[in-house]
Amino acid sequence: DAKTTQPTSMDCAEGRAANLPCNHSTISGNEYVYWYRQIHSQGPQYIIHGLKNNETNEMASLIITEDRKSSTLILPHATLRDTAVYYCIVNFGNEKLTFGTGTRLTIIP
């Protein structure tokens, strides 16, 4: 089973920041937090990952709490093309990825 818990669905207005939460209370010290998204039935797309520090790239920001038991993915200015299922996954090294059901994010025009 997935080691993360995410809300089933969320809506966000176009142009606003989308904040997607994830709980991973059983994360171990060497596991990273990864975020992927899947648009329709396309291949999962990597977004960002982090260990304990906050991270930012051209797609998103990742905020990890100090105890590492939860994190938030932030899409700063959501567009309609950001409508997708977002997966939060904890993983280490080259282990298999275990996907949960993710959060279905709908961007509202």
Added chain:
Amino acid sequence: EPEVTQTPSHQVTQMGQEVILRCVPISNHLYFYWYRQILGQKVEFLVSFYNNEISEKSEIFDDQFSVERPDGSNFTLKIRSTKLEDSAMYFCASSDQGPEETQYFGPGTRLLVL
């Protein structure tokens, strides 16, 4: 930007036939994976491959499945005798070696078994 490619994009086959799904991983990557997603369900891990051998496989990956890296660029998944329940999207992924190496996914092959 390097990407994982997969062929064919769609495959229709009759039950009991053999199919081979092909993937070209990112060129300097060392780990290769197959996942599948039955319509409306989660993405499920099938198998990982490293150093020319299977490093891990799921219970789904039974004797009907096999993987091969026949040359320096391709990575294949063979289903020996397809069943109706093998109908799914099949995704190939690859990653470099290390504690935080990201897996990058291909666009998938949609397999339909009739």
